[in-house]
Amino acid sequence: MGLFRIKHTNFEEIFSFKDLDTLDEEEWKIFDRLNEESWKQRYQYEKTIVDSIIVDNPHIKNVLELGSGPGVLSQYILKDNRNLNYHLVDKPFAKKYFDEHNFNGTFFVKDLSNSFDTSGLMDCYDLIITNDFLEHVLNPHIIVKTIYELTNKNSVYLISNPNWRMAHQFLYRGLFDFDNLLYFLYVHGFECVGLYGSQLKTPNYPRVSSETLLPEEHLYDWNHYLVFKHREDFNV
Numbered sequence: 269m270g271l272f273r274i275k276h277t278n279f280e281e282i283f284s285f286k287d288l289d290t291l292d293e294e295e296w297k298i299f300d301r302l303n304e305e306s307w308k309q310r311y312q313y314e315k316t317i318v319d320s321i322i323v324d325n326p327h328i329k330n331v332l333e334l335g336s337g338p339g340v341l342s343q344y345i346l347k348d349n350r351n352l353n354y355h356l357v358d359k360p361f362a363k364k365y366f367d368e369h370n371f372n373g374t375f376f377v378k379d380l381s382n383s384f385d386t387s388g389l390m391d392c393y394d395l396i397i398t399n400d401f402l403e404h405v406l407n408p409h410i411i412v413k414t415i416y417e418l419t420n421k422n423s424v425y426l427i428s429n430p431n432w433r434m435a436h437q438f439l440y441r442g443l444f445d446f447d448n449l450l451y452f453l454y455v456h457g458f459e460c461v462g463l464y465g466s467q468l469k470t471p472n473y474p475r476v477s478s479e480t481l482l483p484e485e486h487l488y489d490w491n492h493y494l495v496f497k498h499r500e501d502f503n504v
């Protein structure tokens with residue numbers, strides 16, 4: 269039996285380590301995109317998803333958003349939900365923008381690339397949001413494991429997951445394909461209880477084998493907004 273040797277030389281074409289933004293401390297020093305109309309529409313749409321989750325879960329009071337950027341989505345949400353206690357976590361320049369714009373909420377600077385130090389945060393949140401964030405960090409396991417510990421059976425975890433068809437940056441290609449993400453969350457104690465689609469559509473590349481659970485009408489959604497709760501049968 270011959271050993272087949274794999275050439276590793278093309279990995280830099282797939283993903284270049286110099287583009288590893290999770291280690292970039294200066295991320296959000298430039299924030300041009302926040303003024304673009306398309307981004308405002310996107311945040312407005314995402315706010316309506318959170319509003320609908322709050323209607324379905326009226327106990328929601330304490331909210332944590334990880335990888336929030338400067339916190340624009342939080343301001344859309346807080347405008348109509350003033351009673352929320354909203355915590356945000358991201359990098360130093362994101363906090364600078366948040367402070368300079370007198371945004372509401374409490375912003376924590378933490379490096380979430382490879383660990384999750386929860387000091388300063390509450391013991392438990394009613395709603396946790398990661399909006400296009402998990403696919404950027406080196407250790408999504410430690411993030412999701414800690415999110416489980418920071419939630420209870422009544423809590424909701426909302427993930428915005430970019431569709432691979434829109435050529436977003438994915439550190440671990442394949443992990444964020446639809447079925448694989450559901451499985452990843454499942455082994456960390458979460459079950460998916462809902463899916464919201466996206467207004468924006470991707471190019472129509474065909475379905476792949478790791479998308480058997482993705483409904484046809486959501487195949488070309490730019491993002492999938494997935495709602496999770498604790499699995500009832502999870503005791504790890």
Ligand SMILES: C[S@@+](CC[C@H](N)C(=O)[O-])C[C@H]1O[C@@H](n2cnc3c(N)ncnc32)[C@H](O)[C@@H]1O
Nearest residue numbers: 290295335336337358378379380381399400404
């Ligand atoms: C694609 S952006 C999404 C930002 C925001 N949620 C939104 O939808 O506009 C990914 C976010 O993850 C944050 N992030 C990436 N690596 C991080 C790290 N090591 N520690 C803290 N935040 C990080 C980035 O600063 C950025 O705000």
